[in-house]
Amino acid sequence: MQRRLVIAIDGPSGAGKSTVARSVAQRLGYRFVESGAMYRAVALLALRNKTSLEDDRALAKLAETAAMRFEQKDGVNYLFLNGEDVTEAIRSPEVTDASSIVSTHQEVRNHLVKSQQEMGSEGGVVMEGRDIGTRVFPNAELKIFLTGSAEVRASRRYREMDGKIATASEEVLRDMAERDRRDQQRKVSPLVAAEDAIMIDTTNLTADEVVEKIIVLAGMRAQ
Numbered sequence: 001m002q003r004r005l006v007i008a009i010d011g012p013s014g015a016g017k018s019t020v021a022r023s024v025a026q027r028l029g030y031r032f033v034e035s036g037a038m039y040r041a042v043a044l045l046a047l048r049n050k051t052s053l054e055d056d057r058a059l060a061k062l063a064e065t066a067a068m069r070f071e072q073k074d075g076v077n078y079l080f081l082n083g084e085d086v087t088e089a090i091r092s093p094e095v096t097d098a099s100s101i102v103s104t105h106q107e108v109r110n111h112l113v114k115s116q117q118e119m120g121s122e123g124g125v126v127m128e129g130r131d132i133g134t135r136v137f138p139n140a141e142l143k144i145f146l147t148g149s150a151e152v153r154a155s156r157r158y159r160e161m162d163g164k165i166a167t168a169s170e171e172v173l174r175d176m177a178e179r180d181r182r183d184q185q186r187k188v189s190p191l192v193a194a195e196d197a198i199m200i201d202t203t204n205l206t207a208d209e210v211v212e213k214i215i216v217l218a219g220m221r222a223q
């Protein structure tokens with residue numbers, strides 16, 4: 001019997017974390033958790049309730065009381081927030097921007113990190129985000145940090161949007177750079193590779209090639 005690992009995949013936006021983490025989880029029969037979706041869900045609630053994005057207390061309360069449930073079906077990772085399917089709603093540009101501010105609040109992070117730790121407590125999970133290897137699972141058996149040139153990451157994001165919203169590619173690059181800066185410079189749990197993380201530069205790799213590398217590493221760690 002192989003051990004069921006906790007696999008932490010961190011990195012900046014557009015490095016391919018979600019695509020790669022989803023495939024790795026599918027291949028191994030593990031649970032896949034997209035932690036960014038949880039920050040997005042709190043941001044969505046805040047925008048709907050007109051809660052100030054500076055109001056620590058109110059945002060923390062939203063994070064504490066929101067019921068979030070992931071469900072994987074036909075290759076799609078659905079998120080239900082208080083029973084409502086918000087899979088699409090959390091991907092809007094407004095929510096994307098708000099989530100990067102919401103995620104700077106310590107109390108919000110404390111609540112979401114606790115839920116994430118519970119989701120992975122029994123192993124057999126691939127969790128992707130910014131602080132999974134440093135804060136959520138500092139003892140994860142396998143930690144991966146995906147990087148990639150800003151241009152390549154922005155063009156992936158642009159293609160992902162698939163013409164759904166009218167945004168120029170330069171704008172995507174600029175917005176992404178701003179969110180990267182916020183993620184890297186925030187005081188609490190900034191985006192940084194764990195010391196024991198394995199770095200994979202995805203600039204010249206396909207998602208499948210990255211997945212293969214991680215599957216090999218996971219096989220070695222699970223023995």
Ligand code: DC
Binds near residue numbers: 128
């Ligand atoms: O991965 P994403 O773009 O869906 O994440 C949305 C925001 O949440 C992003 O600005 C970074 C933040 N985030 C975080 O601070 N910590 C995580 N573990 C995951 C995401």
